[in-house]
Amino acid sequence: xxxxxxxxxxxxxxxxxxxxxxxxxxxxxxxxxxxxxxxxxxxxxxxxxxxxxxxxxxxxxxxxxxxxxxxxxxxxxxxxxxxxxxxxxxxxxxxxxxxxxxxxxxxxxxxxxxxxxxxxxxxxxxxxxxxxxxxxxxxxxxxxxxxxxxxxxxxxxxxxxxxxxxxxxxxxxxxxxxxxxxxxxxxxxxxxxxxxxxxxxxxxxxxxxxxxxxxxxxxxxxxxx
Amino acid sequence: xxxxxxxxxxxxxxxxxxxxxxxxxxxxxxxxxxxxxxxxxxxxxxxxxxxxxxxxxxxxxxxxxxxxxxxxxxxxxxxxxxxxxxxxxxxxxxxxxxxxxxxxxxxxxxxxxxxxxxxxxxxxxxxxxxxxxxxxxxxxxxxxxxxxxxxxxxxxxxxxxxxxxxxxxxxxxxxxxxxxxxxxxxxxxxxxxxxxxxxxxxxxxxxxxxxxxxxxxxxxxxxxxxxxxxxxxxxxxxxxxxxxxxxxxxxxxxxxxxxxxxxxxxxxxxxxxxxxxxxxxxxxxxxxxxxxxxxxxxxxxxxxxxxxxxxxxxxxxxxxxxxxxxxxxxxxxxxxxxxxxxxxxxxxxxxxxxxxxxxxxxxxxxxxxxxxxxxxxxxxxxxxxxxxxxxxxxxxxxxxxxxxxxxxxxxxxxxxxxxxxxxxxxxxxxxxxxxxxxxxxxxxxxxxxxxxxxxxxxxxxxxxxxxxxxxxxxxxxxxxxxx
Numbered sequence: 135x136x137x138x139x140x141x142x143x144x145x146x147x148x149x150x151x152x153x154x155x156x157x158x159x160x161x162x163x164x165x166x167x168x169x170x171x172x173x174x175x176x177x178x179x180x181x182x183x184x185x186x187x188x189x190x191x192x193x194x195x196x197x198x199x200x201x202x203x204x205x206x207x208x209x210x211x212x213x214x215x216x217x218x219x220x221x222x223x224x225x226x227x228x229x230x231x232x233x234x235x236x237x238x239x240x241x242x243x244x245x246x247x248x249x250x251x252x253x254x255x256x257x258x259x260x261x262x263x264x265x266x267x268x269x270x271x272x273x274x275x276x277x278x279x280x281x282x283x284x285x286x287x288x289x290x291x292x293x294x295x296x297x298x299x300x301x302x303x304x305x306x307x308x309x310x311x312x313x314x315x316x317x318x319x320x321x322x323x324x325x326x327x328x329x330x331x332x333x334x335x336x337x338x339x340x341x342x343x344x345x346x347x348x349x350x351x352x353x354x355x356x357x358x359x
Numbered sequence: 360x361x362x363x364x365x366x367x368x369x370x371x372x373x374x375x376x377x378x379x380x381x382x383x384x385x386x387x388x389x390x391x392x393x394x395x396x397x398x399x400x401x402x403x404x405x406x407x408x409x410x411x412x413x414x415x416x417x418x419x420x421x422x423x424x425x426x427x428x429x430x431x432x433x434x435x436x437x438x439x440x441x442x443x444x445x446x447x448x449x450x451x452x453x454x455x456x457x458x459x460x461x462x463x464x465x466x467x468x469x470x471x472x473x474x475x476x477x478x479x480x481x482x483x484x485x486x487x488x489x490x491x492x493x494x495x496x497x498x499x500x501x502x503x504x505x506x507x508x509x510x511x512x513x514x515x516x517x518x519x520x521x522x523x524x525x526x527x528x529x530x531x532x533x534x535x536x537x538x539x540x541x542x543x544x545x546x547x548x549x550x551x552x553x554x555x556x557x558x559x560x561x562x563x564x565x566x567x568x569x570x571x572x573x574x575x576x577x578x579x580x581x582x583x584x585x586x587x588x589x590x591x592x593x594x595x596x597x598x599x600x601x602x603x604x605x606x607x608x609x610x611x612x613x614x615x616x617x618x619x620x621x622x623x624x625x626x627x628x629x630x631x632x633x634x635x636x637x638x639x640x641x642x643x644x645x646x647x648x649x650x651x652x653x654x655x656x657x658x659x660x661x662x663x664x665x666x667x668x669x670x671x672x673x674x675x676x677x678x679x680x681x682x683x684x685x686x687x688x689x690x691x692x693x694x695x696x697x698x699x700x701x702x703x704x705x706x707x708x709x710x711x712x713x714x715x716x717x718x719x720x721x722x723x724x725x726x727x728x729x730x731x732x733x734x735x736x737x738x739x740x741x742x743x744x745x746x747x748x749x750x751x752x753x754x755x756x757x758x759x760x761x762x763x764x765x766x767x768x769x770x771x772x773x774x775x776x777x778x779x780x781x782x783x784x785x786x787x788x789x790x791x792x793x794x795x796x797x798x799x800x801x802x803x804x805x806x807x808x809x810x811x812x813x814x815x816x817x818x819x820x821x822x823x824x825x826x827x828x829x830x831x832x833x834x835x836x837x838x839x840x841x842x
Contacts, residue, residue, distance in 0.1 A: 139443040140431075143602065143656050147424040150664035155424055164425040167418070167607050168573050174411040174614040177404045194627065231644070252644040255554060271628035283644045284591050288584045306613035321437070321574040321636040323646055324591070329628040332584040336496035336514050337522060337542040338383070339390030345495055346550060347584025347631065 173307045180270030180304030184359050187269040191302045192355065194272025198330030199343065200351040208296065208356050211239040215294060216246055218352055219259060224292060229253055230261040233281040236296065252283035253290055260286035261294045265316065266309040267302035271329055274353065275309050277317065278324035287326050293348040295328070300358045360478050360506055364695030364707055367718035374689040383516050384690050387509075391681035394625025395732070405621065412615045413736050416672040419605055420663065426572040426605050427654070433575025437637030439650035446657050447477035453653050454479065454564075454597060455486060461595055461649075463488055463561035469579060469586025470494040471566025472510055472675060473599040473655060475697040476710070479564070490564075491556045493585040495549055502529050508691030510698065511623050511677040516690050519545070553585070563593020563647065567600035568619070568674070570652070573608040576636040577652060580619065580629045587633045596635065596647040601655045603671040609634075615674060618734035623676040658710045666745045670705050672735040679729035679739060685722050694719055701729035701739040708746050717755050720746035763803075781820040789818040 148155055182190060192202045203214055219226055227247045230236055241248045253260060262282045266275040274295050278284040287293060303309045306327070313325070332347030343349050363370060374380055399405050419426055431441045444450035450473075458466070466483060468474065468490055480490045480501070492501040496514035500507060502525045507513030514522075523539045526548055539545055557563075565586045569578040577598045579586045590596045606612050620629045639646030662668055680686040680700025691699035696716075698706045704723060708716030720743035729739045750756055751764070770777045792798055792815030800808045807813055819827075 139445055139449070142445070143443055143654075143660060144424045144427065146656075146660035147427075147602075147663060150660060151421055151423075152664070153421075153424075155428075160422055160425060164422050164429065164607070168429060171573065171608045171610045173610050174415070175404050175407045177402060177408075177617075179402070198627070198630070255558065268628075273628055278643060278646065279640075280642055280644055284587075285645045288588050288591065306616070307610045310609045310613065321576055321634065323437075323636055323638070323640055323643055325634040326587065327628070327632040329626075329630050332582065332630060334495045334546060334583045335390065335624070336494070336499065336512060337545055338519055339386040339512070339515070340542045342543050342546050344550070345546060345583035345585065346493065346553065346588055 176305050176307060177270055180268070180308075182269065182304065184300070184302075187304060188299045188302050188355065188357075188359070191267050191269040191272055194269065195274075195330065195353055196272070198272050199333075200272065200330045200353050202353045202355060204355045204357060206357050208235065208238050209240075211236075211296065211354060211356075212241045212244045212246065214354055215241075215261065216244045218294065219246070219292075222292070222350070225258055227257065228259050228261050228294070229257040229286060229290065231280055231282045231286065233263045235263050235298075236261065253285040253288075255289045257290045259292045259294065260290040261296070262286050264295050264297040265301065266312050267297050268304075268306050268309050268327070269302055270305050273306070273309075273327050273329040275313065276326045276328065277313065277322045278326075279322060284324045284326065287328065288332075288347045291344065291348055292350045292352070293331075294352045294354060296354045296356060298356050298358050302355075360475070360481065360696070362696050362711055362715060364711065364719060365715045367693060367695060367722060370693040370695055371689040371722075374693045379518060379521065380516050380690050383518050384687055387515060387681055387687055390512075391625065391677075395622060395678065395681070396625075398621045398625050398627055401627075402617070402621070405618070408614060408617050409734050409736060412618050412674075412734060413672060415606060415611045415614060416603075416735060419607060419611075420603065420668065420671055423602065423605060423663070426607060427602065430570055430572040430575055430605060433572070434637065434650075434652060435575075437575050437650075439575065439637040439652065441652045441654055444653050444655045444657070446655075450477045450599065450653050450655050450657070451479060451482045455482075457595065457597060457649075457651055458483075458486075458488055458562060461561055463595075465489045465491060465556070465560050466562045466564055467491045467493050467556055467560035467589045467593055468497070469563070469565035469581065469589040470497050470513065471564065471599050472507070472697060473566050473601055474564060475507060476601075476657065477599070477655070479599075491553070491560070493553050493557070493589050494581075495546065495583060495585070498549055498553065499525065502526070506692070506697070508699065509677060509680060510675050510702075516692065557588045557592040560589070560593040562595045562597055563589040563591070564597050564599065565590050567598050567604050567652075569606050569612045569615070570600055570604045570654075571606060571609055571612055571634070574634075574636055576609075576634045578612055578632060578634050580616070580632050582624065582626075582630045584631055587631050590633070590635055590647065591645060593647055595649040596638070596651070598635075598650075598652045599655065600652060601657065602659055603673075619674050619676050622678040622732065622734040662709050667705065667709055667742055669737050670702070670709065670742060672737055673702055673706070674735060675702075676734060678732045678734065682728040682732050684724055684726060684728075689722075694722075701743070702737075705737075705739055705742045705746070708749075713746060713749050713753060714755060717746070717750045720744075720750075778820065778822055782823065785816045785820050786818045788816050791815070
């Protein structure tokens with residue numbers, strides 16, 4: 135690292151602000167903010183009791199052109215995946231990571247060919263488990279790792295994401311807090327928030343789905359409330 | 360890139376005569392304004408969130424040195440590297456060192472305005488490295504050998520027919536008889552071509568919408584998913600970001616994201632927001648082996664503590680240009696550099712110098728819509744006025760304009776003389792205009808009368824009319840035109 139450039143830039147910032155890097159009050163103000171993470175303005179829209187929060191999540195996700203199915207338990211997932219692929223005339227294949235929650239779904243009774251690991255770009259359909267949801271915007275929050283490789287979120291054309299209803303939070307701030315509770319303070323390498331399928335309006339401002347990421351996003355909400 | 364901001368006037372003459380461009384510019388008003396208003400109306404807290412976002416940025420700028428230190432510590436703890444760059448040349452040199460060490464031949468890129476600011480693509484090509492833009496709009500203009508004309512819709516100046524022509528010219532490995540008549544066919548072709556490029560890239564380059572001091576993360580916001588793939592599949596991820604992208608915490612980013620998505624594309628939320636922290640971990644099945652951040656100053660510290668500091672709050676949403684009558688008329692390329700529209704009119708002179716950028720802050724009707732819609736409440740018209748003052752102080756205006764302003768200033772400071780002059784000039788102009796009541800040509804005002812008539816004064820000065828009306832107009836003034 136170019137230490138001299140760093141020093142020069144930081145010195146200019148201090149001079150412009152008429153401040154010192156050693157000023158205890160400034161340091162305390164920064165340390166306090168980093169520790170307390172003030173939440174700012176949280177829109178009322180998502181601050182609802184759990185069942186209504188799920189309903190809002192579903193409505194907002196659908197408004198962002200995702201499709202949503204509700205299941206009483208994860209045991210019904212293989213049949214739901216099979217139905218989804220069949221109705222869309224998609225090949226009966228699915229790629230997923232090592233997520234323990236998804237391992238509870240037994241695909242053997244279905245005709246679906248299951249493969250595991252990250253995507254190399256050849257797979258058409260992928261399955262992930264979200265860590266949290268955001269009702270305010272119908273957004274999924276996915277965390278990288280062996281359980282849910284990030285490439286599965288972007289490379290396949292059709293992405294199916296399972297989410298437990300109990301993990302649907304009101305706001306993004308609530309979702310971050312929930313992830314900190316489960317994952318601790320250290321950030322996973324990648325956190326993706328996903329609101330609907332990929333899209334572009336770069337050609338004459340015409341909205342088209344499936345730009346580089348998935349053309350379709352199907353959300354399966356497991357009712358564990 | 361070649362800066363042509365100094366030729367703003369002649370650029371606009373070409374832009375106004377360009378029929379394809381004028382057709383394409385119609386999409387700016389059609390595509391952005393209504394959508395933004397719809398989602399803003401759906402969020403009662405929108406204005407409160409704007410205030411919250413402004414407060415976050417103001418606090419961060421006042422403590423930027425400390426947040427940068429905290430950020431660097433976190434990036435390094437996660438196995439990443441931060442490189443400080445004084446200017447464009449320095450940033451390019453840092454990147455070339457990384458690229459040489461990794462023997463890079465191909466670089467994929469998510470949309471980054473900083474890479475445009477430092478002229479990265481031309482530099483890479485000159486050094487035998489192939490840059491591949493992956494954002495659909497950026498890809499289109501890369502094929503055309505152009506630069507972005509809008510900070511979030513870089514190819515907004517192009518139309519479908521032109522894109523088809525470019526795809527046929529460049530994608531020669533595909534069937535010549537293929538159908539490309541619909542936008543979705545063009546998109547599918549670009550998707551197919553670019554798909555192959557992600558994984559073969561030695562380096563994936565992205566910008567950053569935010570840098571987060573709390574976690575050492577860089578954040579990008581995309582609808583296509585291209586930036587996300589770029590940083591995931593490249594063997595090494597290099598982030599280019601300017602210092603003012605810093606926010607303290609994830610919660611702070613969440614506040615600003617709400618106003619960003621709505622102001623930029625009129626969405627409740629952008630499809631993908633990706634938080635990247637360091638290189639891939641031992642347990643990660645995918646992700647880059649190395650993670651670098653090039654943190655660029657390039658003139659920004661010189662804006663801190665000055666009348667232009669507020670500009671450092673800008674989150675590059677593009678709302679100001681989407682609502683700007685001047686941008687609607689002349690498009691982004693007329694501005695002659697990376698940043699067009701009202702934000703460009705303020706930022707460009709700060710970064711390239713008022714000597715070359717002086718025309719831009721003059722390209723404003725001061726209608727104030729940019730400030731009205733700016734999610735960060737940046738007083739853009741006020742800052743354009745500051746630049747005009749600087750232009751005057753530095754004697755950069757033509758002699759005639761200075762002379763005219765000098766006479767006006769002399770009179771304006773002497774009210775009695777001013778009223779006397781006005782009371783002579785107004786009836787004289789009325790007399791000269793005759794029955795028509797308008798001038799179709801007028802010495803010293805040819806720039807105006809070449810295109811439209813100048814209405815003649817009624818004969819009385821404002822002060823005379825005011826006194827006769829006892830301070831109350833008999834007829835309420837009607838605006839000449841309504842929006």
